[in-house]
Amino acid sequence: MSDATLSESNAHVSRRRFCAGACQVASGATLATLFTACGGSPTSPSSNISTLGIITGQFAGSGVRVAVAGSALTSEGGAALIESTAGVFLLARTSANAFTAVEAVCTHEGCTVTNTDGDQYVCPCHGSRYTRSGQVVHGPAMASLRRYTTSFTDGVVTIAI
């Protein structure tokens, strides 16, 4: 199967890029933990992965409305998987009034990205990692997740689609 498919050079670069970025900021972690985290399989470089909470968004024609109350999105750094009639999105709160919304379908093999680790999204199928704005930080995915603009009013985020 193709989960072992990424070319060695790509995997190597991606893993190093991930370690250069993510491992340095993991303050408080011991060196041993770091080596464990970054020396594992190319598709699972970290161990603090958790599943995102799911919120059903309201599809309102040209946008998806998401009420943040009672979800991880009430606090900065929080993120959630948004399900709606018009498909799935990843929504994160990056500051008091700012959110990022991206496509939740992994650009590698089309799995729904359901997991998070720190400030990254993690695909459950082959471990691709993306920033909150959808940039790839770790393969096998090569293309970014499509980003959508958001607005925030009265506790409701609207993802413009």
Added chain:
Amino acid sequence: MSQLDPAIDHLLRRAGFGASAADVETFRDMSLTAAVAHLVDYAGRPDDVDERIGRPDHVQVSTNNLFAPDIDIDDARQRWMFRMVHSRRPLQEKLAMFWHNHFATAFSKLANDSGTKQAAKLLAAKPGSLRGPMGQIELFREYGMGSYRDLLFRVSQDAATVIWLDGQFNTKTRPQENFGREIMELFSVGVGNYTEPDVYAAARVFSGWNLRESEGYSDNDMNAYKEFVYNADQHETSEKTFSFPIYSDGSKTIPVRSESAGMQDGIDLITALAFHPETARRLARKFWNFFVSEIVPPHPAFVTATANVYLQSGTRIGPVVYSVLTSPWFNDPTAVYARYSWPAEFVVRSIKEVGWQNFSVDKARAPMSNMGQALYEPPNVGGWPLGAGWFSTSTMLARSNFAATLASSQKGFLAAQLQSQANSPQALMAAMLDRITPAPFDSMPQQALVNYLVAGGAWNGSESQVSTRAAGLARLLVASSEYQLV
């Protein structure tokens, strides 16, 4: 006239299957804007319709054995028709039908390949009902309003599609062109926007997109299954050049990749095709024909506007459908009753409007075949011939016969419903047209229908007179030319 705002009636005929008495209650007090919002935002409402199969106040299903819609195609057809009649998400079922025609996949070829049980399962199995992937129709229900790129990707890896378009035989030494051709001709850009060398390149792109069987597979084991597999050692690794851009930098060439990384070739091509401007325009035209009109050709401004919504939303279908349903073209008077109903639309709408007491959707299965549309059995890869092509002497006779079957089965029910409103033939006629909503009649046919009500004696509104005449009138209305339009 129906009891609903005519614009909402029009909306429900197109974005659903017409309005039953229960639907009238749901939509009676809604504005048109609210009705559209209700239809398109169905994810917030439970998908509980299958749990209501077998309830006495619903249309019935019939089977000789245990009802097994995940492995028996006739039962699967009944389940889908039940859903069309009773789903609280009518647009979901309507779009499933759109995609079923767009990605037309026929049971008979799958059954020749894998036997009838597996073929039914490949097309209709609910997720989680049996071991193995969900059936193709469930992809349409689940992803039909999401990103088209995502849907196209999932359909390309759907086992029913792979069998239907011979993907299991696509190997590096013998690239099989069928899927590579159809993904461009039928699923995306359309004829005139790709070349024969593109077809050959696409075949090589999808080499190794094959099938595998579950361990100990047998056609007759309902928990056995076939599923998509990427066979890396059957992938042809050389570069593939197309006549249109594959990448956002304009590059038309998929690079050489190792066998193990080669599945990316197909993902890149699917993405390029989904985002191709001609795909956007082709889908816009198909949505025009499906939602707006088959009689008036697609308006160029509509095609441009709809294609733009599609591309700007990242190929999401939800915003496209919303844009279509709220467009001035959809609500233009020339679009009302400007589509020839598909047999499924005709049958389901008539059941919703006439009634379904003690009526089984199984009684519609054979008639629908005679009308030219057996669900899960499109005639070929291009889907059903649409428009006026639905109507011939024999298919119109099949519609007329079904009208008779349905109306006579509802004789007692209609009489009970309409007795109090049957003081005069005109009053009965008006009450019936509250339920059954053909396109407006000219005055002459309408008078002929009133004459029918009083034929054979003066109107006295007796129970026996209403009972006979109401069912007869329902039959005439449903069989009328005006009723074949939606």
